[in-house]
Amino acid sequence: MLTGKIAVVTGASRGIGRAVALKFAKEGASVIINYNGSQDKALEVKQEIEAQGQSAAIYQCDVSDFDKCETFIAEIIKEYGRIDILVNNAGITRDGLLMKMSEEDFDKVIDTNLKGAFNTIRFASRQMLKQRAGRIINMASVVGVMGNAGQTNYAASKAGIIGLTKAAARELASRGVTVNAIAPGFIETDMTKILPEKVKEASVSQIPLGKFGQAEHVAAAAAFLASEEAEYITGQVLHVDGGMAM
Numbered sequence: 276m277l278t279g280k281i282a283v284v285t286g287a288s289r290g291i292g293r294a295v296a297l298k299f300a301k302e303g304a305s306v307i308i309n310y311n312g313s314q315d316k317a318l319e320v321k322q323e324i325e326a327q328g329q330s331a332a333i334y335q336c337d338v339s340d341f342d343k344c345e346t347f348i349a350e351i352i353k354e355y356g357r358i359d360i361l362v363n364n365a366g367i368t369r370d371g372l373l374m375k376m377s378e379e380d381f382d383k384v385i386d387t388n389l390k391g392a393f394n395t396i397r398f399a400s401r402q403m404l405k406q407r408a409g410r411i412i413n414m415a416s417v418v419g420v421m422g423n424a425g426q427t428n429y430a431a432s433k434a435g436i437i438g439l440t441k442a443a444a445r446e447l448a449s450r451g452v453t454v455n456a457i458a459p460g461f462i463e464t465d466m467t468k469i470l471p472e473k474v475k476e477a478s479v480s481q482i483p484l485g486k487f488g489q490a491e492h493v494a495a496a497a498a499f500l501a502s503e504e505a506e507y508i509t510g511q512v513l514h515v516d517g518g519m520a521m
Contacts (some may be wrong), residue, residue, distance in 0.1 A: 278303030278500060281355045283348075284366030285309040285338050285395060288316035291466035294490035295362055295497045296320055296331070302498055304360065305330040307351055309339050311365070313505065338365045338391030339383075342391045348398035357406055360501045361399045363392035363413045366432075368466065381428045388432035389439065396443055399451065409452040410501045413502050414493075415514045417460040433458075438513055444510035454502045455511040460516025462488045483518030 282299045288310040296306045297320065306324060308331060310317035317333040324331035336347040353369075366388045369380035392413050398520040403409025418426055419433025437456055444454035461467060461478050466513060467487065470478070479485060496515050500503055514520050 276303050277360070277498070279358040280304040280366060280501070281306045281307070281351070281357055282360035282362065282501070283309065283351060283358055283395070283399070284338075284362040285363060285444065286311070287362075288313040290384045290466065291490045291493050292362070292364040292458065293320050294363060294494040297323060298491070298494035298498050299360070299501065300324040300327060300329040300331060302502075303357070304501075305332075307331075307355075308333045308493075309336055309338070309347070309365065311335065317487075318423070322330070327499060338363075338394055339386040341390075342392050343398075344391075345396035346399050348479070352402050358399050358402050359406075360435075361395060361403075361412070362497060362501075363395055363411070363436075365391050368426070369431050370425050370429065372425055376428065384428040385432050385435070389435040392436055392439060396439075398456075400443070400447055403452045404447065404450045406420060407451045407499065410505075411440075411443065411447075411452065411454040412497050412500050413454070413456045413459040415440070415456040415512060417458050417519050420458055420512075420520045440504065440512070441510045448509055451506075453500075453505065454511065455508060456512045457493060457496050457500070458512050458514045458516065458520065459493050460488060460514070460519045462490055462493060462515075464490060474516070481519055482516070483521070486517065486519055488515060 282304040287308040416433040440456040
């Protein structure tokens with residue numbers, strides 16, 4: 276259970292982030308729902324959590340902006356006095372073949388997916404070190420482990436998340452702060468719904484369990500890593516991918 280914990284989930288207005296926010300609330304946490312552009316979706320998540328009798332708040336912040344992240348984290352600490360759990364889930368894709376990819380498409384994905392995680396950890400970790408306790412969970416991807424044609428920017432960002440996770444885990448471990456990553460495979464979200472049927476079929480054929488995962492599968496893994504039961508686990512990458520990367 277996460278009763279009484281203050282949890283920050285970035286990119287929590289939809290998809291995996293939404294599922295994580297709802298799961299944490301169900302486990303008893305007060306959830307800060309971060310969003311960048313989807314205020315209406317973020318409000319829906321907040322209302323769904325409050326309907327369950329739990330506490331939630333929404334905060335707009337573009338995690339790729341270093342200064343805005345400093346303000347975002349400072350406001351949460353001022354309001355709640357602590358941060359117990361940080362989930363770096365905010366992410367974007369700008370897919371394209373390597374030889375045709377623009378510099379802007381590469382930079383934007385790295386800035387949001389990788390630098391965004393650095394930014395929030397940079398400011399939240401100071402508070403967690405003071406507390407001598409904290410859980411940081413970063414969303415990587417099976418693509419960051421295996422690579423994927425047409426996603427050099429996304430794969431690089433998610434491979435970077437794995438390196439960031441391991442290095443941060445080593446730095447923060449002595450004060451009781453754990454840092455782990457989750458590497459989802461193909462999960463049914465808005466992002467995968469728009470894939471052509473042929474692409475979906477080809478994707479499923481690569482999955483030993485023979486089906487796409489659900490956002491709730493990832494949320495369950497995040498809830499475990501955020502719990503007291505996971506206090507002796509740090510620097511790890513937990514694959515939630517139906518066996519793709521085994």
